[in-house]
Amino acid sequence: MTARGGGEATLRYAMLRHPVSLVLVVVLVAAAAVLDVPSAAVTQAEVDEACAEYRGAKQRLDEAVEERDAAQARYAELYSERDVTSGRAERLQRQIAERRGELGELQDRVVDWAVEAYMTAGTEISGIVLRTSSLDQLITGQEFLKVITTEQVASVDRLALIIADTEVMQQELDERTARLLVVETEANRLAQVLAAATDQALDATRELEGECLRLYRTRQAELARARAIEAARRSGGAGGVSSSVTPGFVCPMNPAAASFVNDWGYPRSGGRKHRGNDLFAPMGQPLYAVADGTVTLRRGGLGGTALWLSADHGVDYYYAHLNGYAPGIGNGVRVGQGQVIGYNGNSGNAYGGAPHLHFQLHPGGRTRAPVNPYPTLVRVCR
Numbered sequence: 001m002t003a004r005g006g007g008e009a010t011l012r013y014a015m016l017r018h019p020v021s022l023v024l025v026v027v028l029v030a031a032a033a034v035l036d037v038p039s040a041a042v043t044q045a046e047v048d049e050a051c052a053e054y055r056g057a058k059q060r061l062d063e064a065v066e067e068r069d070a071a072q073a074r075y076a077e078l079y080s081e082r083d084v085t086s087g088r089a090e091r092l093q094r095q096i097a098e099r100r101g102e103l104g105e106l107q108d109r110v111v112d113w114a115v116e117a118y119m120t121a122g123t124e125i126s127g128i129v130l131r132t133s134s135l136d137q138l139i140t141g142q143e144f145l146k147v148i149t150t151e152q153v154a155s156v157d158r159l160a161l162i163i164a165d166t167e168v169m170q171q172e173l174d175e176r177t178a179r180l181l182v183v184e185t186e187a188n189r190l191a192q193v194l195a196a197a198t199d200q201a202l203d204a205t206r207e208l209e210g211e212c213l214r215l216y217r218t219r220q221a222e223l224a225r226a227r228a229i230e231a232a233r234r235s236g237g238a239g240g241v242s243s244s245v246t247p248g249f250v251c252p253m254n255p256a257a258a259s260f261v262n263d264w265g266y267p268r269s270g271g272r273k274h275r276g277n278d279l280f281a282p283m284g285q286p287l288y289a290v291a292d293g294t295v296t297l298r299r300g301g302l303g304g305t306a307l308w309l310s311a312d313h314g315v316d317y318y319y320a321h322l323n324g325y326a327p328g329i330g331n332g333v334r335v336g337q338g339q340v341i342g343y344n345g346n347s348g349n350a351y352g353g354a355p356h357l358h359f360q361l362h363p364g365g366r367t368r369a370p371v372n373p374y375p376t377l378v379r380v381c382r
Contacts, residue, residue, distance in 0.1 A: 047215045054211070086180060092173040096166055237275075238264060240375030245363050247313050250338055251381040252290050252359055257281040258381055264372040269349075275370045276318070276360035277377055283323060283355040285344035289335040290317055297331050303358065304348025307341065308366060318360035318370075321350040 243249070251258070259280045266274040289295075291311035298306040303320035307329070310316050323345025335341055346355045361373035 042215050050211045050215045089173055089176045092169045096169050237371035240372040241363055246376050249290050253281055253285055253287055255381045257285050262374040276358050277373050278356045278358055280356040281344050286340045287342045289339045289341050292337050295333045302349045316362040316366040320358035321347050
């Protein structure tokens with residue numbers, strides 16, 4: 001009896017950081033060239049394509065992060081300028097308020113002088129007052145300055161200086177207030193736009209990284225299974241296969257009812273050798289599907305009432321010498337792991353002997369050579 005190709009292993013690997021995983025993906029190319037990977041397996045080209053997409057997304061993320069970091073640096077500069085501008089504006093406001101207070105006092109004093117001069121100086125000061133249209137014009141006029149005292153002239157000069165300084169400070173305050181608005185608007189725009197761009201790049205990278213690692217791990221598991229199958233073939237099958245080749249395998253009958261030894265290779269009639277294991281149990285003992293898969297029935301010949309279970313993980317299992325099939329079991333029927341598929345018996349060339357299940361294990365399918373099922377059986381049936 002021989003085996004067909006197909007299947008996968010379920011080796012468990014620790015989470016790999018993406019830089020390491022990408023290097024390891026490349027290493028797999030050489031291994032894939034010499035191993036018999038099933039036709040339904042994930043190909044190296046698929047792994048390379050997924051991981052190339054991931055690398056492209058990672059590059060775009062790095063660029064987005066770099067742009068974001070530069071924007072954040074600019075953002076920090078803008079807010080530093082904002083703080084400086086805000087502080088200067090506050091000082092200007094205080095200074096303007098102080099000067100306006102002093103200006104009010106000086107204006108009152110100058111008005112008093114003007115009134116006093118008007119009342120006492122007669123037509124000279126009266127004419128000056130009458131010819132001016134504003135206080136500013138009055139106190140800056142040379143005629144007015146001639147008729148007031150030196151002390152009063154100094155006060156008038158101070159008043160004029162305060163008025164000029166206040167105008168300059170007010171203009172600077174207006175400019176800084178406008179700049180402050182521009183700075184805050186630009187800083188907020190940068191923060192929002194670049195945060196969104198970085199988040200989008202990160203989401204895309206994570207999704208593609210997950211697909212790259214998923215295909216990479218699947219590829220690794222399939223290559224490991226292929227190596228295990230090849231090792232079993234080179235050993236002549238006597239050593240069996242590792243649990244990675246038969247993931248989730250369960251005992252084909254109640255372990256408490258089964259009795260078996262490692263009878264692989266025992267002589268048989270016609271110079272044959274035993275290419276399976278015999279599990280002895282009472283007549284009619286239920287037989288279970290060792291994995292999810294599809295059933296093919298066989299009748300007649302040395303195996304008598306028999307069936308093949310083609311497991312989804314790519315291994316075919318042969319059950320022989322059955323007493324009968326379970327209800328609902330037929331060609332092409334899908335069965336689940338642990339489902340009753342038949343009953344123990346002694347049909348075929350076992351007729352008249354002790355009831356037992358002849359069990360074979362074919363990694364890669366029934367068109368390939370069987371291997372010793374004993375290491376697999378002993379892990380779960382003892």
